[in-house]
Amino acid sequence: MSLGRYLPILIWGRAYNSTTLTNDLVAAAIVTIMLIPQSLAYAMLAGLPPEVGLYASILPIIAYAIFGTSRALAVGPVAVVSLMTLTAASAIAPPGSAQFIAAALVLAFLSGAILLIMGVLRLGFLANLLSHPVVSGFITASGLIIATSQFKSILGISGSGEAMPELLRTLFANLADTNLPTSIIGGTAIAFLFWVRKGLKPLLIRLGLNPRAADLTAKAGPIAAVALSTMAVVLFDLEAAGVKVVGTIPQSLPPFTLPLFDADLWRQLAVPALLLSVIGFVESVSVAQTLAAKKRQRIDPDQELIGLGSANIAASFTGGYPVTGGFARSVVNFDAGAQTPAAGAYTAVGIAVAALFLTPLLASLPIATLAATIIVAVLSLVDFKTPRAIWTYSKPDFAAMATTVLVTLLAGVESGVMAGVGLSLAMFLWRSSRPHAAIVGRVPKTEHFRNVKRHNVLTDPRILTIRIDESLTYLNARWLETFVLEQVADQPDLRHLILMCSAVNAIDASALESVEAINHRLTDGGIQLHLSEVKGPVMDALERSHLIHDLTGKIWLSQNEAFSALMILANDLDEPNKQEDLWLARGLI
Amino acid sequence: MSLGRYLPILIWGRAYNSTTLTNDLVAAAIVTIMLIPQSLAYAMLAGLPPEVGLYASILPIIAYAIFGTSRALAVGPVAVVSLMTLTAASAIAPPGSAQFIAAALVLAFLSGAILLIMGVLRLGFLANLLSHPVVSGFITASGLIIATSQFKSILGISGSGEAMPELLRTLFANLADTNLPTSIIGGTAIAFLFWVRKGLKPLLIRLGLNPRAADLTAKAGPIAAVALSTMAVVLFDLEAAGVKVVGTIPQSLPPFTLPLFDADLWRQLAVPALLLSVIGFVESVSVAQTLAAKKRQRIDPDQELIGLGSANIAASFTGGYPVTGGFARSVVNFDAGAQTPAAGAYTAVGIAVAALFLTPLLASLPIATLAATIIVAVLSLVDFKTPRAIWTYSKPDFAAMATTVLVTLLAGVESGVMAGVGLSLAMFLWRSSRPHAAIVGRVPKTEHFRNVKRHNVLTDPRILTIRIDESLTYLNARWLETFVLEQVADQPDLRHLILMCSAVNAIDASALESVEAINHRLTDGGIQLHLSEVKGPVMDALERSHLIHDLTGKIWLSQNEAFSALMILANDLDEPNKQEDLWLARGLI
Incomplete structure (x- = not known):
C-alpha cells in the first residue's frame, strides 16, 4: 500500500x-x-x-x-x-x-x-506562504487584467x-x-x-x-x-x-x-x-x-x-x-x-x-x-465580497490583500505575488518579534494567574511574574531582554522574577542566550530568576544547557507552586496560613 | 527631551x-x-x-x-x-x-x-533575522578567511x-x-x-x-x-x-x-x-x-x-x-x-x-x-566553544550555524549570510506551519486540562478537546484543517469538539477561513464546534467575523466550564453532582 x-x-x-x-x-x-x-x-x-x-x-x-x-x-x-x-x-x-x-x-x-x-x-x-488574502487579491487583480487585455480582441x-x-x-x-x-x-x-x-x-x-x-x-x-x-x-x-x-x-x-x-x-x-x-x-x-x-x-x-x-x-x-x-x-x-x-x-x-x-x-x-x-x-x-469581510476582520490582512491587488494591477503579476508574499511575511515576522506578554497575578481563591491589567488579582511587590505568550526564538530574543529588563527597572523591593512559560513551546539557542543574559544581569540587582510551567519538550532541551546550572532561582512545575513558595520565602513566612493572613491584612481577599 | x-x-x-x-x-x-x-x-x-x-x-x-x-x-x-x-x-x-x-x-x-x-x-x-548561531558562525568563518588571506602578506x-x-x-x-x-x-x-x-x-x-x-x-x-x-x-x-x-x-x-x-x-x-x-x-x-x-x-x-x-x-x-x-x-x-x-x-x-x-x-x-x-x-x-554548546542544545540551530560556516568558507561572505538567514527563516516557518497541538482532558479534582499522552486525565467519548499551542495564522491554517479533521475521523460517538485557545494570541483572516471550513464540515457529521479560553483581543476580532454567527457550538470563557456543561449535555445529565457520579462509575476519580 x-x-x-x-x-x-x-x-x-x-x-x-x-x-x-x-x-x-x-x-x-x-x-x-x-x-x-x-x-x-x-x-x-x-x-x-x-x-x-x-x-x-x-x-x-x-x-x-x-x-x-x-x-x-x-x-x-x-x-x-x-x-x-x-x-x-x-x-x-x-x-x-x-x-x-x-x-x-x-x-x-x-x-x-x-x-x-x-x-x-x-x-x-x-x-x-501564500495567505488567503494574497491569493484572493492576486486572482481578482489577474482577472481584471485578463478581462481588460481581451477587450482588444x-x-x-x-x-x-x-x-x-x-x-x-x-x-x-x-x-x-x-x-x-x-x-x-x-x-x-x-x-x-x-x-x-x-x-x-x-x-x-x-x-x-x-x-x-x-x-x-x-x-x-x-x-x-x-x-x-x-x-x-x-x-x-x-x-x-x-x-x-x-x-x-x-x-x-x-x-x-x-x-x-x-x-x-x-x-x-x-x-x-x-x-x-x-x-x-x-x-x-x-x-x-x-x-x-x-x-x-x-x-x-x-x-x-x-x-x-x-x-x-x-x-x-x-x-x-x-x-x-x-x-x-x-x-x-x-x-x-x-x-x-x-x-x-x-x-x-x-x-x-x-x-x-x-x-x-x-x-x-x-x-x-x-x-x-x-x-x-x-x-x-473577480471577488468584491471577500475584501469587505477581510477589511472588517483584520486591517493587516486587508493591507496584504490591497497591496497584492494594487501591485499586480500597476506592475504586473510577478511583482504582485512577490509584494503580497513579502508583505505578509514581513508582518508575520514583525508580530513574531514583538510577542504578547503580560504581568500576571493570582485570581483570588483560585490557582489561576491572569493579566493584572484585565483582572483584579493578587500580586506582591517582592515577586514579579511575566507570562510570555509566544515561543522564544531568535526573532524575539532581543525583545525579550529589553522587555524583561524594562519591567524590572524602578522596582526596588523586587527579589524574585518568574517567567511563566505556559505558552512557550520552544526556546531556541538565541533565546536561551537572552535568558542567560537576563539571569546574569538580574544577579547584579540582587534579583533571582525563576521559570514556571515549563513544558516537557522545552525542559528536555534546557537540561542540556548551561542555564540549568547558572539559573539563580528555580524551575517550578506550576506557577501556583512558585508563587506560593516565593511568597512565603520573600515575606519570611513559614506557614501557608500566615500567607493568607498577609493577604487578608492587605485587604486582598 | x-x-x-x-x-x-x-x-x-x-x-x-x-x-x-x-x-x-x-x-x-x-x-x-x-x-x-x-x-x-x-x-x-x-x-x-x-x-x-x-x-x-x-x-x-x-x-x-x-x-x-x-x-x-x-x-x-x-x-x-x-x-x-x-x-x-x-x-x-x-x-x-x-x-x-x-x-x-x-x-x-x-x-x-x-x-x-x-x-x-x-x-x-x-x-x-540574523540569529545568534548564524552571526557566530559567520564571524568565525570570516575570521578564518581573513586570517588565510593575510597569510600571503x-x-x-x-x-x-x-x-x-x-x-x-x-x-x-x-x-x-x-x-x-x-x-x-x-x-x-x-x-x-x-x-x-x-x-x-x-x-x-x-x-x-x-x-x-x-x-x-x-x-x-x-x-x-x-x-x-x-x-x-x-x-x-x-x-x-x-x-x-x-x-x-x-x-x-x-x-x-x-x-x-x-x-x-x-x-x-x-x-x-x-x-x-x-x-x-x-x-x-x-x-x-x-x-x-x-x-x-x-x-x-x-x-x-x-x-x-x-x-x-x-x-x-x-x-x-x-x-x-x-x-x-x-x-x-x-x-x-x-x-x-x-x-x-x-x-x-x-x-x-x-x-x-x-x-x-x-x-x-x-x-x-x-x-x-x-x-x-x-x-x-574564531570561536569553537559556541558550536559545541549549540550542538548539545539544539540540532536545528547547529544546522543553521554549520551551514553558515560552510557556505561562507566555500562560497564567500555574501552567500554565507544569505544561506544562514534563509535556512533559519525556512526552519522557523516550517515549525510555525506545524505547531504543537494536544488532545487534553481534565486532571482529576482540578480545573486543569492537560495532554492525554502525558497525564492521567478525564475524557469523554462524546467530547474531544484540542489545545492548539500557537497563534493561528496563514502559515498553519491548512495544517489546522487537516489536523482537526483527522482527529475527528473514526470517532462515531463524538458530538462536541472544543478548540481550546489558551495559547492562541491571534487568528488571522486565512486561519479564520479554516476555522469556518472546519465548522462547516463538522456540521455534516453532526458534530458541534466550540471554542474555549479565547483571549480578549482574539475575541474582539472574532466579534467582527461571520464565524460568531455561523458557529454551531458556543464560545466558552473557560475550558472547565465548557467541559462540565457539555458533559452534562452530552450525557443527558442535568445536575452537577450526577456528573461526578458518572466519573465515579467509570472509576476515573
Missing part, C-alpha cells in the same frame, strides 16, 4: 468496474466539449498558437491521472497561469515567435521540475501590456481602429454567455429538464457560441469585413518536443517558473480540497506536487505550456459525475480526437468569441 | 564637565594609538589604499558621537565589514583601482542610506580569492615565491603580538604596574610592532631585499568626495550594501549592548541605526569606506574610561593629526606587520 501513496492509480484502479466506467465516460464527454474552446482561448491569452492549448490538455491530464490524488481535478491550461506564462515568456521574445513558444516549453519544464522537487522533499508547506484593435496602465493606454490609443462587425460578434457573445450562465439553467428547468441535466446543458453554452459565431463568419464572409479568425490549425496529435537546455534561459525563467508553480499549486490544491471534502475523500498536498509536476513535465515534452488544476473544468467534471482520474484520461482521448479531426471546423472561429469566453470566465474570479 | 531621543548629544552634552573631559581625553589618546595601525591594516584588507582607513576613522566617529546612543562604542573600519567591502567591490573592479575605490564610497553611501531609512522607519527588528607572495578554496589554491600555487625577510618579519610580529596579548599584561603586573595600567599598556603592543618593524626595514634596507612596505601616504585631512550617482552601479551594489549594513549593525549593537549593560545604561537600537547610518554617509563624503562599531576598539575605549561619545570626537582629532603629520613615518612600515595585526585580531573572533 505504500507504493499506492506514490501511485494513487494502484488504489482506485483496483476498484474500477463498469459503473465507474460509465460515470467517468459521461463526465469525460461533457468536459471535452467544454475544454475545446477553453483550451484554444487560454493558449491565445498566453500568446501561443491555439493548438498549443489542445496539446496541453492531452498528455498532462494522463500524467496527473497516474500520480495525482484528487478524484475530480481536471488539469490543463488555466487563466491565471496563462497570464503568468505570457508575462514571463514576453521577457524573452515577442508573443507568437518561435523563441516565445520555446520559452513556454522551458517554463513548463522548469515549473514541472520545481513541483517535483518540492514534492519529493515534501516542501508543500512553502505554499502556505472584442473591439478588433491591437493593444498590449502586462499591467493595467500600459494595457489601458494602448487600448485607448487604438480605440479609433475599432472594427464594427468584430465588436458586434464579441458583444453578442459576451451577452449570450452571461445569459447562458445566469438565465439558461432556470429556463431549461422551467422547460421540464431536471436540474442536473439543465446545469450540464448550460455548461455547454460556450460551444454554442463557438458554433453560431463561426457560422456567422462563414455565411456573411465576415473575414473580408476585418473579423479576425483563428485560422488554420494543424490536424495532428501533440508533437514530441524537447525543452531547450540553455543555462542562460533557465536562469532568466527560474523565478517566474517558481512563482507560476506555487500559484498554480495553491489554486489547484484549493479546488482539489474543496471537491474532496464534498465526498469525504482526502488529498495529499505533497503527492499533489508530484502529480502537477509530472503533468507539467508531460506538457513540456508534448508541445504544451504550463498547466494546473482549473476551477471551472474541475467543478464541471465533478458535477458531471466523474468518479476516478480515469475520467481525465478519457477527456484526453476526446481532445486528441478533436485535435486530429475537428480542427478544420475551427478555422473560421472568430477570435472575438474566444475573447468573450475568457472575459466571462475570468470575471467570475 | 523628545529632541534628545534623536540627538542624544543634547542629553549627555548638558552634563559635561571637567572630570568627564579628562576621562574622555585619556581614553581618546589610548584609542588613537591603537587605531592608527588597525585602520591602515583594515583598509588594506579591504583592498583600499591605507590612508582610506584613516579617513574612515575621522568624520564617521564624529557623526556617530552626535547621533549614536552608546557612550563607549568606537566606530570605524572593522575586519568583517572590510572583508565584505572587498568582496562586493571586487565584483565591480580590481582591488586598488580608482573604480574600486569609487565602489567602496558608493557602498558606504548606500549602506548609510539603508541604515538611515531602517532607522527612520524603525525597522531595527529586521536585524533579528606574511609570506610575501601573491594570492587572492573571496572564499577558502580559491584562497588556498592561489596560496599554495605561489608558495615557491616566499620571501624570507618578509616571512621573518611577519612570523616575528605574529609571535610578538600573541605574546603581548597573553604574556605582557602578567609581566607588567609582576613588574609593579597596577592591572588597569598593565592592561592598557599591553593594548599598545601593535604600535610597538609597527615601530620596531619599521626601524628594522630602514636600518637593514630590507626594501631592497623584497620586503613590501606601505609606501608614501599622502599627508592630508580627509578629502571631500562625492559617491557616484550611477543607477547601474547602485543596482549591482544594493544587495551587498544591505548585507553589509545588517551584519555591521548586528555586530555594533551587540557590542554596544554589552558595554551599556555594564554601566546600566540603555541603547536604542532604532536610534543606533541612525547613528551608524550617518557615520557611513560621513564616510562616503570624506574618502572613507563602510564602517561600524568595532568590538576591540570599543572595549579599549570603555576600559580606558571613556564616559561620553566626546571621547570618540577627540579620537577623531587625534587621527586627523596623525593623518596630517605622522604618515611620513609609516612609509617604511612592512605590510607583513599589518597582516600580523589582522591575523592576531581576527583569530580571537
Whole structure:
C-alpha cells in the first residue's frame, strides 16, 4: 500500500468496474466539449498558437491521472497561469515567435521540475506562504487584467501590456481602429454567455429538464457560441469585413518536443517558473480540497506536487505550456459525475480526437468569441465580497490583500505575488518579534494567574511574574531582554522574577542566550530568576544547557507552586496560613 | 527631551564637565594609538589604499558621537565589514583601482542610506533575522578567511580569492615565491603580538604596574610592532631585499568626495550594501549592548541605526569606506574610561593629526606587520566553544550555524549570510506551519486540562478537546484543517469538539477561513464546534467575523466550564453532582 501513496492509480484502479466506467465516460464527454474552446482561448491569452492549448490538455491530464490524488481535478491550461506564462515568456521574445513558444516549453519544464522537487522533499508547506488574502487579491487583480487585455480582441484593435496602465493606454490609443462587425460578434457573445450562465439553467428547468441535466446543458453554452459565431463568419464572409479568425490549425496529435537546455534561459525563467508553480499549486490544491471534502475523500498536498509536476513535465515534452488544476473544468467534471482520474484520461482521448479531426471546423472561429469566453470566465474570479469581510476582520490582512491587488494591477503579476508574499511575511515576522506578554497575578481563591491589567488579582511587590505568550526564538530574543529588563527597572523591593512559560513551546539557542543574559544581569540587582510551567519538550532541551546550572532561582512545575513558595520565602513566612493572613491584612481577599 | 531621543548629544552634552573631559581625553589618546595601525591594516584588507582607513576613522566617529546612543562604542573600519567591502567591490573592479575605490564610497553611501531609512522607519527588528548561531558562525568563518588571506602578506607572495578554496589554491600555487625577510618579519610580529596579548599584561603586573595600567599598556603592543618593524626595514634596507612596505601616504585631512550617482552601479551594489549594513549593525549593537549593560545604561537600537547610518554617509563624503562599531576598539575605549561619545570626537582629532603629520613615518612600515595585526585580531573572533554548546542544545540551530560556516568558507561572505538567514527563516516557518497541538482532558479534582499522552486525565467519548499551542495564522491554517479533521475521523460517538485557545494570541483572516471550513464540515457529521479560553483581543476580532454567527457550538470563557456543561449535555445529565457520579462509575476519580 505504500507504493499506492506514490501511485494513487494502484488504489482506485483496483476498484474500477463498469459503473465507474460509465460515470467517468459521461463526465469525460461533457468536459471535452467544454475544454475545446477553453483550451484554444487560454493558449491565445498566453500568446501561443491555439493548438498549443489542445496539446496541453492531452498528455498532462494522463500524467496527473497516474500520480495525482484528487478524484475530480481536471488539469490543463488555466487563466491565471496563462497570464503568468505570457508575462514571463514576453521577457524573452515577442508573443507568437518561435523563441516565445520555446520559452513556454522551458517554463513548463522548469515549473514541472520545481513541483517535483518540492514534492519529493515534501516542501508543500512553502505554499502556505501564500495567505488567503494574497491569493484572493492576486486572482481578482489577474482577472481584471485578463478581462481588460481581451477587450482588444472584442473591439478588433491591437493593444498590449502586462499591467493595467500600459494595457489601458494602448487600448485607448487604438480605440479609433475599432472594427464594427468584430465588436458586434464579441458583444453578442459576451451577452449570450452571461445569459447562458445566469438565465439558461432556470429556463431549461422551467422547460421540464431536471436540474442536473439543465446545469450540464448550460455548461455547454460556450460551444454554442463557438458554433453560431463561426457560422456567422462563414455565411456573411465576415473575414473580408476585418473579423479576425483563428485560422488554420494543424490536424495532428501533440508533437514530441524537447525543452531547450540553455543555462542562460533557465536562469532568466527560474523565478517566474517558481512563482507560476506555487500559484498554480495553491489554486489547484484549493479546488482539489474543496471537491474532496464534498465526498469525504482526502488529498495529499505533497503527492499533489508530484502529480502537477509530472503533468507539467508531460506538457513540456508534448508541445504544451504550463498547466494546473482549473476551477471551472474541475467543478464541471465533478458535477458531471466523474468518479476516478480515469475520467481525465478519457477527456484526453476526446481532445486528441478533436485535435486530429475537428480542427478544420475551427478555422473560421472568430477570435472575438474566444475573447468573450475568457472575459466571462475570468470575471467570475473577480471577488468584491471577500475584501469587505477581510477589511472588517483584520486591517493587516486587508493591507496584504490591497497591496497584492494594487501591485499586480500597476506592475504586473510577478511583482504582485512577490509584494503580497513579502508583505505578509514581513508582518508575520514583525508580530513574531514583538510577542504578547503580560504581568500576571493570582485570581483570588483560585490557582489561576491572569493579566493584572484585565483582572483584579493578587500580586506582591517582592515577586514579579511575566507570562510570555509566544515561543522564544531568535526573532524575539532581543525583545525579550529589553522587555524583561524594562519591567524590572524602578522596582526596588523586587527579589524574585518568574517567567511563566505556559505558552512557550520552544526556546531556541538565541533565546536561551537572552535568558542567560537576563539571569546574569538580574544577579547584579540582587534579583533571582525563576521559570514556571515549563513544558516537557522545552525542559528536555534546557537540561542540556548551561542555564540549568547558572539559573539563580528555580524551575517550578506550576506557577501556583512558585508563587506560593516565593511568597512565603520573600515575606519570611513559614506557614501557608500566615500567607493568607498577609493577604487578608492587605485587604486582598 | 523628545529632541534628545534623536540627538542624544543634547542629553549627555548638558552634563559635561571637567572630570568627564579628562576621562574622555585619556581614553581618546589610548584609542588613537591603537587605531592608527588597525585602520591602515583594515583598509588594506579591504583592498583600499591605507590612508582610506584613516579617513574612515575621522568624520564617521564624529557623526556617530552626535547621533549614536552608546557612550563607549568606537566606530570605524572593522575586519568583517572590510572583508565584505572587498568582496562586493571586487565584483565591480580590481582591488586598488580608482573604480574600486569609487565602489567602496558608493557602498558606504548606500549602506548609510539603508541604515538611515531602517532607522527612520524603525525597522531595527529586521536585524533579528540574523540569529545568534548564524552571526557566530559567520564571524568565525570570516575570521578564518581573513586570517588565510593575510597569510600571503606574511609570506610575501601573491594570492587572492573571496572564499577558502580559491584562497588556498592561489596560496599554495605561489608558495615557491616566499620571501624570507618578509616571512621573518611577519612570523616575528605574529609571535610578538600573541605574546603581548597573553604574556605582557602578567609581566607588567609582576613588574609593579597596577592591572588597569598593565592592561592598557599591553593594548599598545601593535604600535610597538609597527615601530620596531619599521626601524628594522630602514636600518637593514630590507626594501631592497623584497620586503613590501606601505609606501608614501599622502599627508592630508580627509578629502571631500562625492559617491557616484550611477543607477547601474547602485543596482549591482544594493544587495551587498544591505548585507553589509545588517551584519555591521548586528555586530555594533551587540557590542554596544554589552558595554551599556555594564554601566546600566540603555541603547536604542532604532536610534543606533541612525547613528551608524550617518557615520557611513560621513564616510562616503570624506574618502572613507563602510564602517561600524568595532568590538576591540570599543572595549579599549570603555576600559580606558571613556564616559561620553566626546571621547570618540577627540579620537577623531587625534587621527586627523596623525593623518596630517605622522604618515611620513609609516612609509617604511612592512605590510607583513599589518597582516600580523589582522591575523592576531581576527583569530580571537574564531570561536569553537559556541558550536559545541549549540550542538548539545539544539540540532536545528547547529544546522543553521554549520551551514553558515560552510557556505561562507566555500562560497564567500555574501552567500554565507544569505544561506544562514534563509535556512533559519525556512526552519522557523516550517515549525510555525506545524505547531504543537494536544488532545487534553481534565486532571482529576482540578480545573486543569492537560495532554492525554502525558497525564492521567478525564475524557469523554462524546467530547474531544484540542489545545492548539500557537497563534493561528496563514502559515498553519491548512495544517489546522487537516489536523482537526483527522482527529475527528473514526470517532462515531463524538458530538462536541472544543478548540481550546489558551495559547492562541491571534487568528488571522486565512486561519479564520479554516476555522469556518472546519465548522462547516463538522456540521455534516453532526458534530458541534466550540471554542474555549479565547483571549480578549482574539475575541474582539472574532466579534467582527461571520464565524460568531455561523458557529454551531458556543464560545466558552473557560475550558472547565465548557467541559462540565457539555458533559452534562452530552450525557443527558442535568445536575452537577450526577456528573461526578458518572466519573465515579467509570472509576476515573
